[in-house]
Ligand SMILES: Nc1ncnc2c1ncn2[C@@H]1O[C@H](COP(=O)(O)OP(=O)(O)OP(=O)(O)O)[C@@H](O)[C@H]1O
């Protein structure tokens with residue numbers, strides 16, 4: 001078991017800067033999720049920690065030790081990839097045994113057998129053991145990939161979007177299993193994904209990565225309720241946070257032609273260009289509320305309905321109780337509680353609500 | 356796909372089958388000719404039109420492998436009955452087997468040429484494929500300055516027609532004493548096949564996801580072990596295809612073998628036609644020599660056919 005620290009990590013490929021000045025601390029036994037869009041540098045981060053790539057700048061510490069000169073084998077981490085992590089020539093058992101048969105590990109054949117069986121049991125793939133990998137379904141393959149990682153009982157698990165190729169149902173099932181596995185193994189997990197639902201539901205902590213820079217680190221709740229800028233605000237939450245251009249004048253917030261009251265420290269912001277963020281679930285439909293809108297789309301999710309409303313040129317999302325009666329193209333009025341809004345500087349996108 | 360074939364589809368199918376049959380017959384005819392001639396009695400070999408139906412004999416193969424000379428006088432009946440069956444076949448053809456002072460039969464030039472061919476082709480194939488695979492792996496997996504230029508340079512060694520360099524090579528080989536040696540031809544054929552082997556293997560290795568090796572590296576294997584345990588098995592098809600091509604080139608090579616070798620290291624290709632000129636050509640013996648010469652390539656290709664079929668789609672790694 002071990003924590004991971006990255007200090008000032010930069011990685012440049014030719015002219016591409018994949019990572020810029022990354023500082024990251026992952027505690028021993030933590031389930032850390034790195035969230036970022038495609039090209040954000042997630043895979044690069046994992047490859048650097050695994051030792052498959054050398055950083056252009058900065059240091060990596062595993063369990064407090066600088067691992068700059070350690071090769072991949074010595075770092076004792078396990079890597080689960082999105083694809084291609086199983087050998088098509090080998091059976092499931094062959095694949096699970098492969099990491100144990102390396103000379104550096106030097107396990108007896110009894111020990112190998114015991115570990116393979118235990119991993120297979122944990123992941124419920126015992127009856128697949130003698131199958132050819134080629135014949136497995138996507139979900140089974142990913143289980144075996146995870147099995148390949150856990151047989152070694154490594155200090156750190158690195159997972160590169162292991163679930164993204166699976167369908168929604170399987171993804172959910174494996175999500176739960178991975179969490180369970182984490183609790184059982186008490187190992188450090190660094191899990192990479194571009195799916196914010198995955199990040200929110202699995203992470204003890206989330207790190208949001210934007211074009212090679214770490215924007216915010218925090219618990220899912222912190223990141224959700226207090227995003228440090230508009231990028232993070234957009235990146236987490238489904239449907240995403242509503243963001244409007246706004247201006248504060250005379251204790252009133254002007255959003256287009258609409259005026260709403262500002263929260264407590266409103267007057268300090270007089271005259272500044274702002275972006276206001278409101279989570280969809282904080283939007284209330286009410287007769288007489290300040291904003292009028294036309295219902296553009298209704299998604300019924302059973303417990304809730306997600307409305308898309310058109311206000312002028314903008315689309316606004318609202319999550320309302322399922323029993324709310326609305327029809328398409330109906331005109332509705334909505335508002336929100338001022339204290340449930342977030343304020344961002346429009347230029348820099350920085351969250352200034354708490355200042 | 357329609358489960359039921361229409362009449363026109365069926366007719367089309369028949370036409371296709373018949374065309375394939377005709378083409379196959381045209382292609383196989385020369386091979387049949389050689390094989391059948393190698394089992395004919397001598398007087399049937401050159402009949403016009405060719406004899407199709409005949410009683411096959413083994414005598415051409417006996418004559419091919421044993422040293423013999425023209426009969427001056429017929430053997431006495433005692434001699435004839437005392438001789439083993441294969442010697443009688445030679446008597447029947449108007450020749451006798453040359454024996455040493457101790458009465459032992461002697462081999463003709465053919466068996467040693469055949470063995471030379473095997474030694475040289477197999478060794479040079481192993482060398483070219485092994486070096487080609489390692490080089491291709493390097494090019495495929497590591498960045499190096501001027502990578503494209505190096506690859507082009509390697510290919511450019513094939514651009515000069517071999518005949519152009521034959522005479523200079525001969526002169527250089529004479530200086531270093533490599534003329535008419537196995538090593539000489541092995542070096543030559545290896546160099547000749549290497550560029551081809553590098554290019555072909557690079558294509559195959561590029562197709563193997565590098566994630567396979569990286570998984571092994573993280574699992575605690577060295578790069579060398581990852582290469583042998585992960586890359587090589589995945590590249591087996593490519594290796595088989597490359598080996599067949601290299602073997603065929605080395606086995607069939609004629610021009611250099613003709614110039615560079617005389618006896619000790621002479622291969623079969625320059626030897627077989629040289630027999631045409633000595634005395635009256637016995638076409639059945641030449642056909643027998645050619646037939647045996649065709650076998651190794653056929654057997655080698657047949658053994659590797661499963662790999663080849665997959666290899667011919669050039670990569671297309673199944674996930
Ligand atoms: N070997 C490489 N050579 C050149 N550029 C690279 C290399 N690997 C990554 N990059 C670049 O670095 C950036 C980050 O890539 P990375 O693979 O880490 O992104 P990612 O967050 O994993 O994206 P995805 O979600 O698509 O997997 C990208 O712009 C990518 O093009």
Ligand SMILES: [Mg+2]
Pocket residue numbers: 042043044160
């Ligand atoms: Mg990636």
